[in-house]
Amino acid sequence: MTRPLSAPLDVGFDYTRSLGPTLGRFLSDLRRRKVTGIRGSDGRVHVPPLEYDPVTAERLSEFVDVTATGVVRGWSWIPEPLEGQPLDRPFAWALIQLDGADTSLLHAVDAGSPDQMSTGTRVRARWRDERVGAITDIECFEISDEPADPPVEAEAVTMVTTPVNLHYTHSASPTEDPFLRGLMEGRLIAQRCPVCEKVYFPPRPACPVDGVPTTDQIELSDRGTITTYCVVNVPFLGQRIPPPYVSAYVLLDGADIPFLHLLLGVAPEDVRMGMRVEAVWKPREEWGPTMQNIDHFRPSGEPDAPFDSYSQHL
């Protein structure tokens, strides 16, 4: 059996974080080459500072200066750093208890070799030259008995940006696979549920009503009816088609469920529910395993379908 088709799916966004009073103070101080903790109800000094006490859940407010030097309490060697990690050469992730703190901070140690790392190793912060008010203002820790660089003045920060990038491989299901391979040949392959005999396009692994595999394969024409639609006038981040455009539900002749596609070749104000449409395919050499082989639908010129012929698909 051949492997189902797959394609990369990359999702990324620069999220922002409004910091509030506690993390705002912590990150503003990092920008000043200072590390600040907070005292909990039991007297422990938490670094990074906690906004709410882990024992009483009350808001905490007693900030405590700690030093940018400390001791390794636990560590793990990273022989091959990944995208987005603090260093691009082998390093240690370590739990570091800073002097004056009662809890440990997770950060990177640029130790060169795991032979240099042990529980109890003394480390100090290596401050980045360009600091923005982020945990990465500490570039990493380094093994040393010496004090870290002294504090300087800097503006406070109230917000940070945290880019998140996820890289997936999206695989088609075994049922979708013949559908997608059909699209590469300009064919529209649907599947029929053996129980309710409803025809699904695009096909599903199982009928959502009966829960059984949809085994019967049938080929549909590229004509259909607009059941309902909207005119998208609003631009938004990540949009692939410039607005305005008509996003329409197309019910192919012989199918029992409509799908969303683009409707062109008609002014938005002239689009109607029940309008008959036909597919406009891209040039054959641009075809791939995607519904985008159909560039858009356009009116076919046939008379509108009567409301009763599609009203059960709304």
Added chain:
Amino acid sequence: MRPAAVVGVGQTHHAAKRLDVSMAGLCREAIDRAMADAGVDWSDIDAVVLGKAPDLFEGVMMPELFLADALGAVGKPLLRVHTAGSVGGSTGNVAASLVQSGVHNRVLAVAFEKQSESNAMWALSVPTPFTMPVHAGAGGYFAPHVRSYIRRASAPEHIGAMVAAKDRRNGAKNPYAHLKQPDITVESVQASTMLWDPIRYDETCPSSDGACAVVISAEPTSGQAAWIRATAMRTEPTTFAGRDQVNPQAGQDAARALWKQAGITDPLSEVDAAEIYVPFSWFEPMWLENLGFTDIGQGWKLTEAGETEIGGRLPVNPSGGVLSSNPIGASGLLRFAEAAMQVMGTAGDHQVDGARVALGHAYGGGSQFFAMWVVGSEKP
């Protein structure tokens, strides 16, 4: 099943950007108000239930994990609920079930969204390989179904604008609402930009930062109580052949179960106020029908007659509803909490006179998750 009641509610001042607080601080603003309203402290809380919409909205996986201390959950059971936009309602129902079942005596339910940290429209339109990228956020998803409703019910075009104007005027009476537009009119709504034809800008919910919390208890803690007379939740697939997208079966089934459990035979006569999840104005008449307040195709007539205004036969969204504040994950719990405030008589300027029975309603996903409760001033 033993009786349970909402004994305290709290919410944030909702806004487009609450840049002054962290996610933890946002939740605590609502929690601290709910606990003060209930007259309880942390030792009185047995368990915490957190609701939030998709993690992609803030880009925080498992927010319940990093919020555990802020939610006062250390040493207690903490549950995360997730049913898309209906999650706030489901969170209330899960918390209620923990008390009704006798598992816990007092449970804190919290729900939040900090939409300013991301872009929900982007998060709801991630392009899946092999498909046609016509998606356009929630508005683009729901607009074709609104068009179907208008056609099926032969509803006049101005109904959507009437709902929007009413809810925004109501929001102006709610000190916590994000949008306060006391001077909005049907004409000004109709003059606003068409975003996803047939949905206009003023008929669309805002994007809000906010949180809501309720304390649910087996016994009153401070004298006030909104007794939970019924809860219901139902689900259906997003798409299947023959699915009714205008009047989903899951919503009908949930409503039928809800009214039966509450002992209500004529909802329109027996319910004094309704907080219904209406993120786009036309969903008011659609859900009035789906919930059984009117016959099919008749919901818009109740709206047109002014009966859903405060002072009408069935005031809908006296708080201003989702159209006035939409911290997505919290929006459902806000509906539930506002219903409780109505029967406790604590709704202030948007109080419905003499409200004794109220509905809280939420829906989510592609109209596939439904959660609702009925609260009353009398102990069942």
